[in-house]
Amino acid sequence: MTGSYFSLLGIARRAGKIASGDAQVEAMLKQEKGYLLILAEDAPGAHKKFVQWAQDIKLPILKKGKKEELGQAIGLTPRAAILVLDEGFAKAILERESSSL
16 A cells, blocks of 8 residues: 555544545535545546535545555445544544655
8 A cells, every 4th residue: 555544544444433435425524524535546536526625624635545545444345535533543644644755
């Protein structure tokens, strides 16, 4: 996998602190919930659908990894979008990603 934050995504999923897939992410964004939106690089439809919404509620956006990698990180089928629902996990993911650059 390309980023060191992938392991944190798996832990966040097991803790029930993420929403994944279009329907779950959309539902949470409508409620203005979440701390970090992660979009797969190979999912232009998700970018189009969620970027403006996330920007409107001042949510950080991380575009990294492929759909297959995001799905593997959380132990599910390929995912175009993952919304981190916990502030601590979101900060840790952003810190890990910025330190790996």
